[in-house]
Amino acid sequence: MPTAPLPEHEYARLLELARYDILDSAPEEAFDRLTRLAARTLRAPAAVLNFVDQDRQWGKSCFGTGDSTGPRSDSFCAWTILSNEVLAVPDTSEDPRFQDNRQVTGEPHIRMYAGAPLVTPGGHRLGSICVIDTEPRVLTYDDHAALQDFAALVMDELELRLRNRTLEAQLDQQGRQLQELQQTVAHAEVLEQVIALMDAPLSPEEATLAAARLIGTAIYADWTGLVSFQGEAMTMQVAHHRPQASPALLDFAARLPLLPGGVTRSLRDTTATTYLEDYAQHPGALPEGIDAGLRSAAWLPLGHYGGASFMLIAVRAERGDRAPWRASDRALLDAAGRSVRAALLRHAALETSARAALQDRLTGIANRRAFDTDFAARQAAGQPFLLGLIDLDGFKRINDVEGHAQGDRVLQMFATVLQDEVTACGQAYRYGGDEFALLLSGLSEDDALEHVDLAVVAARQLTALPLGASVGFACVGAEGPQAAAQVLQLADERMYAVKRRRQQRNHRGEAVG
Numbered sequence: 001m002p003t004a005p006l007p008e009h010e011y012a013r014l015l016e017l018a019r020y021d022i023l024d025s026a027p028e029e030a031f032d033r034l035t036r037l038a039a040r041t042l043r044a045p046a047a048v049l050n051f052v053d054q055d056r057q058w059g060k061s062c063f064g065t066g067d068s069t070g071p072r073s074d075s076f077c078a079w080t081i082l083s084n085e086v087l088a089v090p091d092t093s094e095d096p097r098f099q100d101n102r103q104v105t106g107e108p109h110i111r112m113y114a115g116a117p118l119v120t121p122g123g124h125r126l127g128s129i130c131v132i133d134t135e136p137r138v139l140t141y142d143d144h145a146a147l148q149d150f151a152a153l154v155m156d157e158l159e160l161r162l163r164n165r166t167l168e169a170q171l172d173q174q175g176r177q178l179q180e181l182q183q184t185v186a187h188a189e190v191l192e193q194v195i196a197l198m199d200a201p202l203s204p205e206e207a208t209l210a211a212a213r214l215i216g217t218a219i220y221a222d223w224t225g226l227v228s229f230q231g232e233a234m235t236m237q238v239a240h241h242r243p244q245a246s247p248a249l250l251d252f253a254a255r256l257p258l259l260p261g262g263v264t265r266s267l268r269d270t271t272a273t274t275y276l277e278d279y280a281q282h283p284g285a286l287p288e289g290i291d292a293g294l295r296s297a298a299w300l301p302l303g304h305y306g307g308a309s310f311m312l313i314a315v316r317a318e319r320g321d322r323a324p325w326r327a328s329d330r331a332l333l334d335a336a337g338r339s340v341r342a343a344l345l346r347h348a349a350l351e352t353s354a355r356a357a358l359q360d361r362l363t364g365i366a367n368r369r370a371f372d373t374d375f376a377a378r379q380a381a382g383q384p385f386l387l388g389l390i391d392l393d394g395f396k397r398i399n400d401v402e403g404h405a406q407g408d409r410v411l412q413m414f415a416t417v418l419q420d421e422v423t424a425c426g427q428a429y430r431y432g433g434d435e436f437a438l439l440l441s442g443l444s445e446d447d448a449l450e451h452v453d454l455a456v457v458a459a460r461q462l463t464a465l466p467l468g469a470s471v472g473f474a475c476v477g478a479e480g481p482q483a484a485a486q487v488l489q490l491a492d493e494r495m496y497a498v499k500r501r502r503q504q505r506n507h508r509g510e511a512v513g
Contacts, residue, residue: 001100004078013081013124014054020126020158021165022051023058030157034129035063038150042143044131046108049154050077051118051127065108065132074102080115081125086144088114091136112137114144116151118158129154194336195343204305204347208340212239212312215300215336219329221314222246223253229268230308239312249317252292262286264313267299273334274299275325293317298325300333303341305348312337360430362408363415371429371437375484378439384477385426388438388448389491392459393468393502395434402463410467414459421451445473470499 007013017023031049039047046064050057057075059068072078079097080087092098092111103110115130129150139147194211202210209226216224216239223241227234234257241250256264263284267274275298276282280290295316302310314333358370366374378385392414399407411434418436419428426440440448449471456469472495474487 002097003073004075004082004097007081007125009124013126016120016122016124017051017053017126020162022060022126022158022161023053025060027061031061031154032063034150034153034157035061038129038131038147039063041146041150042114042131042139044112044133046133047129047131049127049129050075052078052081057127070103076101076103076110076113077115077128077130080128080130081117084117084119084125086114086116086147087128088139088144090138093136108132109134111135114139114147116144116147118151118154120155121159126158191332191335191339195339199343204344208302208305208310208344209237209239211336211340215312215332216240216314218332219314219325220316222317223249223315225253225256225313225315226302227257227264227311227313228308229311234265234268246293246317248292249294249315252286252288252294253315255288256286259286259288262289263297264299264311267301267311268309270299270301273301273330273337275330277325296325298329298333300337301341302337303344305344310340310344360415363412363430365415365419366427366429368429368431370427371431371439374427374429374439379476379484382477383441384475386438386440386443386445386448387474387476387487387491388440388445388452389431389472389488389495390436390438390452391470391495391499392434392436392456393470393499394466398463398465398467401465406463410459410462413462414455417458418452418455421454422448448473468502470495470502472496472498 035047035049039045044064046062048059048063048065048068049061050059050068052058052072052075055072057068057070057072057077062068076087076089076098089095089098090112092101092104092113098104098110098113101110110132112133112135113130114132115128117125118127118129119125129147131147193214212224212226221240221242222245224239226237226239228237236253236257238253241253256262261284263274263276263279263282263286266284275296277296279285279294279297297316298312298314300312300314302312304310312333358366358373360367375387392411395407395410398410411430415428415430415436418438422428422438422440422443425443426438429437429439431437438448438452452469452471456467460467472491472493474491474494476487
């Protein structure tokens with residue numbers, strides 16, 4: 001039995017057939033109606049709608065006969081698609097192409113076959129609609145025309161079906177685009193709130209945690225945390241979690257800083273946002289996270305502040321509706337990350353500037369401006385404290401004899417040791433020139449003098465000339481509020497009284513000390 005040759009441009013035809021997405025589809029009444037009408041119109045016991053695939057004939061609709069799906073080598077329709085005309089075989093037993101065909105010699109015992117090709121607008125023939133009979137028969141011209149009309153109706157239905165599917169896809173895409181646009185607008189509002197938070201009267205840590213909470217809520221994360229790295233230590237603060245988040249996921253998040261390794265630790269120095277769509281596939285994924293149902297995660301570096309580096313982690317569990325990181329999610333995370341990093345840099349710069357304004361350049365301890373600020377703050381607090389004013393005796397001679405560079409080193413040594421001595425109970429200040437001040441709590445005058453003496457001893461190691469310190473104290477707040485000028489005047493008078501006594505001893509030949 002001869003096999004039908006392949007049509008010209010067979011592969012293009014197969015691609016066109018695939019475009020209609022009709023093969024192996026479910027029965028449809030629109031096509032079944034056409035095969036019924038074709039059989040009745042042409043007075044045939046059976047009508048079939050077949051599509052010719054690469055190696056098979058596939059029946060979309062069969063009326064009056066069983067399933068017509070079978071090998072392409074046995075297909076009558078494989079011959080029909082070789083031209084645009086109706087293929088009519090009045091008696092298959094007399095046609096050498098079909099007389100040995102198993103559909104002729106066996107069920108369904110086809111003796112008459114007539115098929116019209118299904119021709120696409122591009123000229124490709126996908127299959128045919130045909131009528132068959134168990135008796136020989138010659139069709140009329142009108143029968144041929146009717147069969148071609150049915151083939152045209154099938155193609156109209158296929159084209160409508162294709163256009164509807166294309167339209168549905170376009171509507172679906174437009175719906176997704178609209179949803180994405182709405183999400184983008186909502187995320188823009190969240191970004192505005194994040195920026196406002198970073199300028200609010202909050203500490204940088206409080207503002208960053210609040211920003212992380214806003215971001216986690218906006219991107220529908222199951223859990224969002226603020227991680228900080230300081231040296232090798234990692235700490236975690238929960239910023240946000242969904243009420244429906246699984247206890248296993250929340251437990252994993254709480255234990256994350258205690259677990260060795262993991263993706264988070266490996267990203268501590270990253271400067272770019274990292275997204276994982278499938279956490280389990282990452283080589284650094286922790287088994288505890290996988291077991292807790294962690295599906296996707298994002299790590300957003302937020303910059304450095306106060307000696308620590310900060311990172312936001314947003315996590316999603318196994319949820320089909322929110323597993324991937326959408327474009328709008330990524331845009332919000334990236335933009336918010338830039339805003340927070342810029343704000344932390346700005347806060348750090350302002351604090352550095354503020355510290356510099358309150359720090360003595362030469363000695364590194366607090367300066368006169370810092371003293372005025374701290375003195376007022378202590379008075380406002382209403383707790384008693386000790387004020388000490390210090391004048392270095394003999395310092396001018398060190399400058400005159402050993403030079404100002406040596407004098408600077410003496411001041412630096414005295415200031416450093418003095419601050420170290422009083423750190424636990426207060427603050428030391430360079431008040432001006434060779435004058436220093438102390439603000440101390442819970443310390444007696446005698447104990448304070450011992451700290452000053454130790455600083456003097458350390459400074460003496462740098463010079464061959466005599467060096468001492470005159471100190472005047474005033475207790476503040478013990479007898480009710482006092483004006484700052486009065487307190488300072490009292491401490492100053494006592495300091496100069498000590499200095500005069502030292503000078504008198506020096507005139508009598510006693511050593512400075």
